[in-house]
Amino acid sequence: VTGFGVFSVGGGEPRVGFRAGDEIRDMSGVDEIFRQPSLNALMARGRAAWDEALGTALEGGLPRVAAVDATAYLPFEVADYVDFSSSIEHAENMGELFRPGGTLHPNWRRLPIAYHGRAGTVAVSGTDVVRPRGQLKPADGETPEYVPTRRLDIELELGFVVGVPSPRGTPVPTGAFADHVFGVVLLNDWSARDIQAWESVPLGPFLGKSFLTSISAWVTPLALLEPLRVEARTQDPPPLQHLAGGRDWALDLELAVELNGTVVSQGNARTLYWTMPQHLAHATSNGASLRTGDLMGSGTISGAERGSEGSLMELNRAGAEPIVLADGTERAFLEDGDEVVLRARGGGVELGEVRGRVLPAVT
Amino acid sequence: VTGFGVFSVGGGEPRVGFRAGDEIRDMSGVDEIFRQPSLNALMARGRAAWDEALGTALEGGLPRVAAVDATAYLPFEVADYVDFSSSIEHAENMGELFRPGGTLHPNWRRLPIAYHGRAGTVAVSGTDVVRPRGQLKPADGETPEYVPTRRLDIELELGFVVGVPSPRGTPVPTGAFADHVFGVVLLNDWSARDIQAWESVPLGPFLGKSFLTSISAWVTPLALLEPLRVEARTQDPPPLQHLAGGRDWALDLELAVELNGTVVSQGNARTLYWTMPQHLAHATSNGASLRTGDLMGSGTISGAERGSEGSLMELNRAGAEPIVLADGTERAFLEDGDEVVLRARGGGVELGEVRGRVLPAVT
Numbered sequence: 001v002t003g004f005g006v007f008s009v010g011g012g013e014p015r016v017g018f019r020a021g022d023e024i025r026d027m028s029g030v031d032e033i034f035r036q037p038s039l040n041a042l043m044a045r046g047r048a049a050w051d052e053a054l055g056t057a058l059e060g061g062l063p064r065v066a067a068v069d070a071t072a073y074l075p076f077e078v079a080d081y082v083d084f085s086s087s088i089e090h091a092e093n094m095g096e097l098f099r100p101g102g103t104l105h106p107n108w109r110r111l112p113i114a115y116h117g118r119a120g121t122v123a124v125s126g127t128d129v130v131r132p133r134g135q136l137k138p139a140d141g142e143t144p145e146y147v148p149t150r151r152l153d154i155e156l157e158l159g160f161v162v163g164v165p166s167p168r169g170t171p172v173p174t175g176a177f178a179d180h181v182f183g184v185v186l187l188n189d190w191s192a193r194d195i196q197a198w199e200s201v202p203l204g205p206f207l208g209k210s211f212l213t214s215i216s217a218w219v220t221p222l223a224l225l226e227p228l229r230v231e232a233r234t235q236d237p238p239p240l241q242h243l244a245g246g247r248d249w250a251l252d253l254e255l256a257v258e259l260n261g262t263v264v265s266q267g268n269a270r271t272l273y274w275t276m277p278q279h280l281a282h283a284t285s286n287g288a289s290l291r292t293g294d295l296m297g298s299g300t301i302s303g304a305e306r307g308s309e310g311s312l313m314e315l316n317r318a319g320a321e322p323i324v325l326a327d328g329t330e331r332a333f334l335e336d337g338d339e340v341v342l343r344a345r346g347g348g349v350e351l352g353e354v355r356g357r358v359l360p361a362v363t
Numbered sequence: 364v365t366g367f368g369v370f371s372v373g374g375g376e377p378r379v380g381f382r383a384g385d386e387i388r389d390m391s392g393v394d395e396i397f398r399q400p401s402l403n404a405l406m407a408r409g410r411a412a413w414d415e416a417l418g419t420a421l422e423g424g425l426p427r428v429a430a431v432d433a434t435a436y437l438p439f440e441v442a443d444y445v446d447f448s449s450s451i452e453h454a455e456n457m458g459e460l461f462r463p464g465g466t467l468h469p470n471w472r473r474l475p476i477a478y479h480g481r482a483g484t485v486a487v488s489g490t491d492v493v494r495p496r497g498q499l500k501p502a503d504g505e506t507p508e509y510v511p512t513r514r515l516d517i518e519l520e521l522g523f524v525v526g527v528p529s530p531r532g533t534p535v536p537t538g539a540f541a542d543h544v545f546g547v548v549l550l551n552d553w554s555a556r557d558i559q560a561w562e563s564v565p566l567g568p569f570l571g572k573s574f575l576t577s578i579s580a581w582v583t584p585l586a587l588l589e590p591l592r593v594e595a596r597t598q599d600p601p602p603l604q605h606l607a608g609g610r611d612w613a614l615d616l617e618l619a620v621e622l623n624g625t626v627v628s629q630g631n632a633r634t635l636y637w638t639m640p641q642h643l644a645h646a647t648s649n650g651a652s653l654r655t656g657d658l659m660g661s662g663t664i665s666g667a668e669r670g671s672e673g674s675l676m677e678l679n680r681a682g683a684e685p686i687v688l689a690d691g692t693e694r695a696f697l698e699d700g701d702e703v704v705l706r707a708r709g710g711g712v713e714l715g716e717v718r719g720r721v722l723p724a725v726t
Contacts, residue, residue, distance in 0.1 A: 080483050085566060095565075105564050110507050111498050115566040116479040116573070120443050120654045121531060130532045132649035135474050135603065144473050146603050146648070168484060168575070169493045169725060195649065201468050202458075203448060203478040204567025207649040210479070212531070240498065240509050285509070286495035286558065286570040287725070291483045362532060362650070 002352050003183060003220035004039055004053070007070040014073050016042065017065070018057035019218045019352065024070055025062040027053070039076045039219060043163035043182040044292040050163070050182060054221055072126070072217035075185075076161060078119040079293035081213065082283055083157075083189060085113040086274040090302040093314045098197060109237060112274040112282050114296075117189070118210035122295065124217050125354045131336065131361040132211040134195035144198065148361035151193035151319075152334040155300040156257055156310035156342050158269055159187040160276050161219060162294035172284040174245030177277035180290060183219040184251075184276075186344050186351045187297050190214065193313055193333070215295070216352030227347035228252045232275050239278070242285055246277025251346070255301060257310070258341040259334075262326040265315060267308035269301055269344070336360045365715050366546060366583035367402055367416070370433040377436050379405065380428070381420035382581045382715065387433055388425040390416070402439045402582060406526035406545040407655040413526070413545060417584055435489070435580035438548075439524060441482040442656035444576065445646055446520075446552060448476040449637035453665040456677045461560060472600060475637040475645050477659075480552070481573035485658065487580050488717045494699060494724040495574040497558035507561065511724035514556035514682075515697040518663040519620055519673035519705050521632055522550040523639050524582060525657035535647040537608030540640035543653060546582040547614075547639075549707050549714045550660050553577065556676055556696070578658070579715030590710035591615045595638050602641070605648055609640025614709070618664060620673070621704040622697075625689040628678060630671035632664055632707070699723045 002019040004027075014037040015028035027034035033041040033049075042053060056062070085091055088104070091113075095102040107113065131148050138144040163182035166172050172180055189209060196208025232250040250270045257265040274282075279296050300310040309315045312333055316322050322330035334340070338358045344351040365382040367390075379397035380387040390397035396404040396412075405416060419425070448454055451467070454476075458465040470476065494511050501507040526545035529535050535543055552572060559571025595613040613633045620628040637645075642659050663673040672678045675696055679685050685693035697703070701721045707714040 080481055082569075107561055107564065111562060113562070113566050114569050116481055116569070118443055118479055118651060119482065120657070121651050123531075130650055133534070134649050137470075143600070144603065146605050168486075171496070192649070198470055199474060199476070200565070200567075201470065202563070202567070203476050204563075204565070206445075206477050206479070207645070207651070210646075210651045211649045237506070240507065242509050282570070283573075286497050286555070286574045287493055288481060288484050288570070288573045294483070 001224060002350055003218040003224065005075040005218040005352070006037055006039065006073040009065050009070050019067065022067050024065045024067050025057055026065055027057065027062065029063065030056055037073065040292050043076060043161065046164050047179060050221055051223060054223055072124060074124040075217060075219050077293050078122045078295050079291035081117040081119040081122055081295045082114050083117045083297040083299060084274065084279050085299040086272050086279070087299055087302050088273040089271065089304050090300040090310065090314065093302060093309065097313060097318045111243065112279055114283065115204045117213060121210055122213045122215060125214055125352060127212065127214055128357050128359045129190050129212050130359045132192050132195065133361055134192055134207050135198060136194045137198035149192035149194055150333065152358065153191045153193050153312045154257065154340050155189035155191055156255060156265070157187040157189055157297045157300060159185045159215060159295050159297040161185065162290045163292060165292055166284060166290040168289040169287040171242070171287060172280055172290065174277035174281045177246055177249065177280050178222055180280065181222060181276070183221040184225060184351065185219055186216040186342050186354045188214040188340065188342055188354045188356060189297060214354050214356050216354050218352035220349060220351050224349050225251060228349065230270055233271070233273065235273065243278050243281055246275050246281065249275045249277050253344050253346040256343045259323070259331065260325055260327070260338055264323050265307060265309055267301055267303040267310060271303045272298055272301060334358050364587060365713055366581040366587065368438040368581040368715070369400055369402065369436040372428050372433050382430065385430050387428045387430050388420055389428055390420065390425065392426070393419055400436065403655050406439060406524065409527050410542060413584055414586060417586055435487060437487040438580060438582050440656050441485045441658050442654035444480040444482040444485055444658045445477050446480045446660040446662060447637065447642050448662040449635050449642070450662055450665050451636040452634065452667050453663040453673065453677065456665060456672065460676060460681045474606065475642055477646065478567045480576060484573055485576045485578060488577055488715060490575065490577055491720050491722045492553050492575050493722045495555050495558065496724055497555055497570050498561060499557045500561035512555035512557055513696065515721065516554045516556050516675045517620065517703050518552035518554055519618060519628070520550040520552055520660045520663060522548045522578060522658050522660040524548065525653045526655055528655055529647060529653040531652040532650040534605070534650060535643055535653065537640035537644045540609055540612065540643050541585055544585060544639070544643065546584040547588060547714065548582055549579040549705050549717045551577040551703065551705055551717045551719060552660060577717050577719050579717050581715035583712060583714050587712050588614060591712065593633055596634070596636060598636065606641050606644055609638050609644065612638045612640050616707050616709040619706045622686070622694065623688055623690070623701055627686050628670060628672055630664055630666040630673060634666045635661055635664060697721050
């Protein structure tokens with residue numbers, strides 16, 4: 001099974017459905033909250049309503065539609081989008097590639113590093129990515145150019161979405177995670193490495209990321225992830241008290257990246273250093289409020305072994321070791337026409353895939 | 364005159380009004396788009412509708428309400444919030460204070476530096492700021508603490524709000540600025556400098572800013588700013604072609620910061636290096652789409668003279684030269700109970716003030 005999303009068939013109204021294998025169970029006859037073009041109404045209701053909806057979806061008896069006949073939509077209206085950097089291997093790899101000789105920053109093991117991304121360009125799986133133009137870092141003393149990116153990359157991430165909001169001024173503790181968070185999506189944080197490298201100092205990534213972020217069409221509710229929960233890896237030094245809980249929310253979820261049909265990366269989400277409840281507690285630790293639809297990404301999930309990295313930049317060592325595809329061609333970064341698919345599965349659950357094809361830059 | 368906003372009187376429904384001096388002109392009888400709790404419907408309509416609304420507001424004949432009797436609301440639903448860093452004096456000051464001996468980064472004169480902030484915590488003038496807690500930078504080798512900020516600061520900014528959206532994949536040129544942008548607000552980007560200093564490397568500010576951003580209750584439409592338009596200061600080196608236009612949109616607008624009734628800073632918005640049309644063109648130069656309600660801040664506006672800086676951190680040289688208030692007390696950063704008011708005026712226009720009082724941290 002996969003989770004809840006929004007779909008239509010044959011010109012009908014978008015409505016809420018539950019994806020299980022190759023079929024979608026149509027929830028629209030059950031209640032008015034399922035006759036909506038987004039999950040926001042359901043998500044705002046809270047745990048009791050979520051559990052009831054899941055019970056109904058799993059029971060059977062609902063009208064079924066072949067997924068291949070349906071159109072899927074962005075499953076919820078995104079409020080704010082926050083992206084973390086919670087894979088220590090990814091942070092170390094990127095530190096080394098962007099700043100040769102660089103080490104992990106002293107703050108990294110003390111708090112989960114994050115920034116706000118662009119909510120308005122989060123789109124559903126299947127959306128094409130138009131190669132963005134941007135200002136590229138010049139060689140010393142030269143004039144930068146405004147040209148299509150030469151280093152278009154992916155970032156394999158998990159994201160969670162907030163259902164129940166919180167008031168401004170009140171931090172949400174790690175123990176309240178499952179009361180606020182509706183479920184999990186797979187996420188591709190498309191990245192233009194050359195744009196990012198030039199613009200990011202000192203305020204972080206902006207145009208190198210904001211052109212598109214793709215999420216799966218189906219949101220897997222937390223209840224379905226129970227069998228996948230494992231203790232997180234050791235955190236050293238131990239986190240401060242307000243970040244110390246929620247370590248029982250690592251997920252034993254196998255991850256894969258396909259590029260033009262070749263599996264180019266295989267990892268596991270349990271390698272993440274910081275957990276989702278720690279993300280939520282950190283993001284609200286200054287009293288920032290939550291809204292229904294807040295999306296928080298894990299950051300790229302990279303394991304310690306070669307071939308488990310969640311970005312091409314890491315897999316190919318910034319272009320030094322190109323990936324060889326099944327058709328014999330090599331890839332450093334993405335070429336026009338390439339198609340990427342992200343997948344995640346474990347314990348009888350399969351998250352919705354995230355698929356996207358690269359279109360040439362607009363002239 | 365000031366601009367459009369949302370207000371109610373005596374328990375009535377929130378509606379659109381136009382603020383002029385001490386009174387509000389009630390637009391709700393004119394059209395259905397003014398019987399709304401936000402300006403979003405009006406903003407989405409485009410220039411012809413904006414000009415018609417302004418004509419109606421200025422004509423007279425509308426019911427009038429004393430502003431003192433009305434409650435004002437957040438004037439629009441914020442889609443994405445982007446904050447720029449477009450004052451070269453501010454960037455130089457902060458570079459020096461955060462990184463002693465540091466100079467302006469090589470990218471700064473090539474593109475307007477920006478990051479995404481938290482849209483969900485943008486609030487209307489008059490909202491109290493609860494002193495945020497956060498993890499503070501430890502002395503070398505020590506354990507950080509999670510405590511109330513000791514360096515609560517303000518940032519005096521202008522913001523503009525997008526009315527007419529744009530599709531993903533299509534950059535918006537500087538020349539289309541006035542077709543997309545509805546108007547301008549005054550903005551206080553509250554900042555906790557100690558939280559910000561510890562968290563910001565390498566992905567930029569997050570919790571040091573996300574607890575609250577305050578904007579004026581009234582949005583001044585671009586048409587009212589025409590008399591204030593001046594040529595921007597020299598940009599050297601000249602910007603790349605896609606950022607070269609829109610230099611005729613600097614604003615001769617006098618700015619002031621009051622702290623507990625003492626004017627502690629006086630500057631002018633024309634000192635900004637990058638202009639609003641350049642901000643808009645840059646933010647969409649990678650094909651990122653615009654939505655109605657996108658808010659883009661200028662970044663702190665600091666002039667070259669002492670006493671024209673738009674943050675306490677700069678005015679007091681990171682605490683080394685405390686500000687003396689009219690009551691004889693000194694301030695490095697904000698204390699509980701302090702009240703800050705931002706003001707801006709010029710050419711017969713007065714932007715809505717931005718007022719906020721500091722409440723103690725929640726225990």
